[in-house]
Amino acid sequence: MTDHAKLITDMGHRARAAFAQVSQMSDARKAEALRAAATALRDRRQSILDANAADMSAGRERELSSAMLDRLMIDEDRLEAVARAVENIADLPDPVGQVIDRNTQPNGLVMERVRVPLGVIGIIYESRPNVTADAAALGLRSGNAVILRGGSEAIESNRAIHDAMQDGVMAAGLPGDAIQLVQTTDRAAVGAMLTASGLVDIIIPRGGKSLVARVQEEARVPVLAHLDGICHTYIGKHADQDKAIAIAVNAKMRRTGICGAMETLLIDQDYPAPGPLIRALIDAGCEIRGDDAVMELDPRTVAASDADWDTEYLETVLSVRMVEGVEDALQHIASHGSHHTDAVVTEDEAVADRFIRGADSAIVMHNASTQFADGGEFGLGAEIGISTGRLHARGPVALEGLTTYKWVVRGTGQIRP
Amino acid sequence: MTDHAKLITDMGHRARAAFAQVSQMSDARKAEALRAAATALRDRRQSILDANAADMSAGRERELSSAMLDRLMIDEDRLEAVARAVENIADLPDPVGQVIDRNTQPNGLVMERVRVPLGVIGIIYESRPNVTADAAALGLRSGNAVILRGGSEAIESNRAIHDAMQDGVMAAGLPGDAIQLVQTTDRAAVGAMLTASGLVDIIIPRGGKSLVARVQEEARVPVLAHLDGICHTYIGKHADQDKAIAIAVNAKMRRTGICGAMETLLIDQDYPAPGPLIRALIDAGCEIRGDDAVMELDPRTVAASDADWDTEYLETVLSVRMVEGVEDALQHIASHGSHHTDAVVTEDEAVADRFIRGADSAIVMHNASTQFADGGEFGLGAEIGISTGRLHARGPVALEGLTTYKWVVRGTGQIRP
Structure with a gap:
């Protein structure tokens, strides 16, 4: 196993353990954790702006386009918007626990489909550091664990945002491993995420066409994305x-x-x-x-x-x-x-x-x-992306798309004839 | 491209063309086609029994276990049960066109999620020839096209059942390519199905653990299945x-x-x-x-x-x-x-x-x-299989699991500010 595979395997195991906890948590506790994360983003304003300044400076040295630099840039207003977006996600209704449908069979068994969180979600994205906060918030709101992998040009900003949110989440008593950031900028780590079957349940790429195409080509894990919008x-x-x-x-x-x-x-x-x-x-x-x-x-x-x-x-x-x-x-x-x-x-x-x-x-x-x-x-309150795939979730995907269901069968001692 | 890849690519293109037609068809026409298929199964009773006798005789020569021979065997009663199962599927409510939910935005746009068929479904199965009829019926009932690939030991029975059903479906005016059977018993054809991204939307394996494990390992197309039932x-x-x-x-x-x-x-x-x-x-x-x-x-x-x-x-x-x-x-x-x-x-x-x-x-x-x-x-009327995956459909999967949705946005000239 390569070092990157080991890194991702380790993160995946920790994410699954965190998932086992956050998937069981009440609406109120998840919302409270996100509010704490938003507060932490505001409290750490200076360190996030400093980290972003370092990314911007490195980006100028690497001669990134002005469009890329604009996507990368965080100022006070943008940071406040990021924190507010996290709070807005906290205010969205929690899909977990909803009963999708219910029927009673002639033998008295009651069959219910109940929404449950999806699992461990890998999010691979490019230069916008606000995706770090958005994706973590949407994932956690719906009871999932997320593994975030942002672009190398935004690594310092992503670390600072992630550190703040993780501290906020942990201060609220939730496991920090529910929101993990891949700390290396080596592209091999992406490959390891794409093949982490059994540890990562779904990959959501957010970025340009070449990123999405690579993810769709290499992934052995289901991918939720759109390649083109023609x-x-x-x-x-x-x-x-x-x-x-x-x-x-x-x-x-x-x-x-x-x-x-x-x-x-x-x-x-x-x-x-x-x-x-x-x-x-x-x-x-x-x-x-x-x-x-x-x-x-x-x-x-x-x-x-x-x-x-x-x-x-x-x-x-x-x-x-x-x-x-x-x-x-x-x-x-x-x-x-x-x-x-x-x-x-x-x-x-x-x-x-x-x-x-x-x-x-x-x-x-x-x-x-x-x-x-x-x-x-569409009234979904937010979105993690738009899917042009045919399976699971289609079009704009928000909290409900980050859930699945389980069947709950309620009996009184029924046996099958 | 190998011969098998060419074969599957060709079948896939024909399936997609058929899907474009059957996905638009009314409940009544799809049900009528299945009733015609059931009638054709009864009309062709003798040729199906003869084909099965050939499979049974070859199976005995190949010294198949008595359990396998029993799964393979079709007699008059079993054939009648197969035809009746197709009719029962015709009687199930059609999920296509159902409005899952609807909301109206402040700007007057009405957002609906409407159930639509999934696409082209590949079904890979082992010795039971009744799966040919069941899978074709469930797929077509929900407006999909299917590509069926049964076990080599049942090839004559599968061909006879498939021929009868395809004739019935075509007599009702539906495209025969909506239910296709892979005519070769070469295992390489399975590999070609598993990698037919863009042509096959989902693979459903039905059979023993080694079949399911192979499919999950090799597939580049989403798989709906369970490996174990512990x-x-x-x-x-x-x-x-x-x-x-x-x-x-x-x-x-x-x-x-x-x-x-x-x-x-x-x-x-x-x-x-x-x-x-x-x-x-x-x-x-x-x-x-x-x-x-x-x-x-x-x-x-x-x-x-x-x-x-x-x-x-x-x-x-x-x-x-x-x-x-x-x-x-x-x-x-x-x-x-x-x-x-x-x-x-x-x-x-x-x-x-x-x-x-x-x-x-x-x-x-x-x-x-x-x-x-x-x-x-569970009251689903039938099942195409049980899924232990987390995405799309979980537990027993029937007609609804063979659909997806599209968003329909109804406006009166709205533009986005």
Whole structure:
């Protein structure tokens, strides 16, 4: 066994022992521990800001991009937001112990499905140090143990945040091993996490496509993630024209770098006003890469290549195609989509229903911007990520997605004939 | 790509195309197709019996055990039972389209989680040819496509059953590719199924421990299964003595070969009547392997070795230990259990509650025989298997476990601020 495998095995065993304790704890104790963690984050403000300054300085030396440095940076306001997010998670309802359903059999046995925590959750993430706090809080709130592995560029910040939260959790009487941070920045430790079957129950990668792709490729443990967010909006023949423009511009341009940003616009060939729609997007600063029919609408458009239909730009670029109706739109999405979020804009309920049933996406929207693809917007209070997988949890995943269930059978001495 | 990888890739693509169709079909059409499949099984009775006779004859030549030959054998009664089971599955409620929950956000967006079929399900099984019909029916009932891979000893029977069902399904207008059978008996085809990520969504192995272990080891696709059923019953200090005897004898002796059979009995040291309990088991024909305290109860007991606590006998053998209370019982189960089914017998509700919360098992029972661990007994109508994994579905898995959900967001033009 390599040193890294030993490290992760040891952390895994400690996490399982901590899981056995926190999985049994009451709602109130878990919430109290998170409030103590938030307090500790505030109390340790100076050491966290100092640690972050060291990361920022090393990042500048390593010539990280300004976008990366911005993701890495923590100031007083951001730290306060991190602490408040932990408190907000403490305020969320605890899913553990909920009875999902119950039936009574003719022999009198009562069968219940009861929510229980999932187990040991490995979270692998990149530069944002706030993920350390968020992921630890979501995991612990739902009675799980977490093993956190952040990016090397944020190691000092992550350590300082983790130290504070762990102290807070322990001060509240919970085992510190319920939230562990991998202290080495060696990438081999990630490999060890990905193959720790039996110790780690699920891996959640949070970061760019190359991180997620590596995790999905190497993992021998189940992975909850999305690789791409190639989100589509289909403008139907009977779309309201004002809604179409407002939704398309918002879906593409509000924030171009998020996974719910629209990347391809499909316009029905019978939609009466494609020109104003394209112009509105261009006027908002968007580059349009279109098929031949789209290019005829505005001289400022450019030709889309085959690769464009499969590209998640995460920029002010949009591919646009004319389609022959809802079936053609669904066919395009089936061929080029990533099962993340796809939307239809139409006032025709039959077309909306057909699209909703036919799009095999984690999230399907009618007359709304794909930028709503976010756990907070769904009323989940927070999210640990968005899953495009088909198993366990799909779309935005929050506390409930970090639980499973057990069957509880209540009898009075029944034996099976 | 090897020939087997090509074969499975081709089957996988056809299954995905069929899935795109059957996943959209109404309850009524799927039920009708299964009734047509059941009719076809009856119409093709003679060819199925002939095919089975060929398998039986080859099996005798290969000197299969009488138990294996019995599992392989189909007669008129068994074939009628197979057809009836398909009809029973047709009568079960269709989970697809159910709204799991719904909330309305302050901005008016309505968020719904709606059940949808899971996708392409690979089922790998051993000698029982009835699994061909059961698995195809459960998969199709819930809108999935299945790829079936049965044991080589049952290949002719499986082909005949599959041919009949596929014809029935196609006669009802559904794509035959929704239920495909791997026609080769080469084991390399199994390997190709286990690594068909992106084509196969989940693998369900049904068979002995070596099959399940191989599948869990090699699979790159999620697996839904249980490896062991080392089921425990803990007899508490305040157990009703009649219930204790009835439940223990039933849990061990009703059928010793099923995964829900009790393998270890834990008796509280303060339970007042351990002797009659042990005697009842021995009188029922059970060999008792005990710790020192148990061996003092009856001269017919033998000493348990360390390995006994980790053994799934599937025979008329039981390991028995005296424990120091419910915490000690839970500790033993945590160390030696397989997260399948564990039971407590007690009239003390506090002890029962502690056991129910503390046992990290897919199924936890109070005052009932572990032999009830079966989807039919749970009111699920049928089962595709029992899962001891923590993700997606746990315990007995039937139609709902073969579905996932999508989020449907219903708006009126909302854009994200």
